Amino acid sequence: TMEAMPISTPFLRRGFTLIELLVTVAVIVTLTGVSLVGYRRFTDRQTALRGANQLAGDLRLAQQKALAGEKVVGCTELVSWRLRFVATTAYTIEILCKNPLLIVFPDIFLPAGVIKQLGTQVDFYPITGASNGGTFELVGTFAGTSYSYTITVTTAGGVAVAAGTW
Numbered sequence: 001t002m003e004a005m006p007i008s009t010p011f012l013r014r015g016f017t018l019i020e021l022l023v024t025v026a027v028i029v030t031l032t033g034v035s036l037v038g039y040r041r042f043t044d045r046q047t048a049l050r051g052a053n054q055l056a057g058d059l060r061l062a063q064q065k066a067l068a069g070e071k072v073v074g075c076t077e078l079v080s081w082r083l084r085f086v087a088t089t090a091y092t093i094e095i096l097c098k099n100p101l102l103i104v105f106p107d108i109f110l111p112a113g114v115i116k117q118l119g120t121q122v123d124f125y126p127i128t129g130a131s132n133g134g135t136f137e138l139v140g141t142f143a144g145t146s147y148s149y150t151i152t153v154t155t156a157g158g159v160a161v162a163a164g165t166w
Helices: 018-067
Strands: 078-085 090-097 101-104 114-118 121-124 134-142 145-153 159-163
Touching: 018 078, 018 090, 018 114, 018 121, 018 134, 018 145, 018 159
Parallel strands: none
Antiparallel strands: 078 090, 078 121, 090 101, 114 134, 134 145, 145 159
């Protein structure tokens, strides 16, 4: 009589080995690290751009106020609306009148990490909106990396933002 021989079955895997798990975790950690560095650079660049756009917007505001000939009580004749830096991180908008009257609004601060490196002030003249022209350079420095933007005001009153160096 023949006896039944046991049939060997191949080893059935029901999980992952320690090496497979360690490799997977290492890949995930590496990808996360690379993406965090890229995200940080992106947010730093956006912060510097936000400062440049903020300044350009306030320059356009001063120009619009001058175009409208807007003045305050006590100002008999409007000379100009001026945007002037009072520090490397702050600027103000002023109304210059002929009688002599100077109205200064509260300081406006650039985003943290962004400073002005070039430019002092620009005047916009009533009715025409023309200006004395000027150039401002803002630089944002974050973790040793710098991002710069140039804001140019033409004598015709045009305001433009251009990316500088990184």
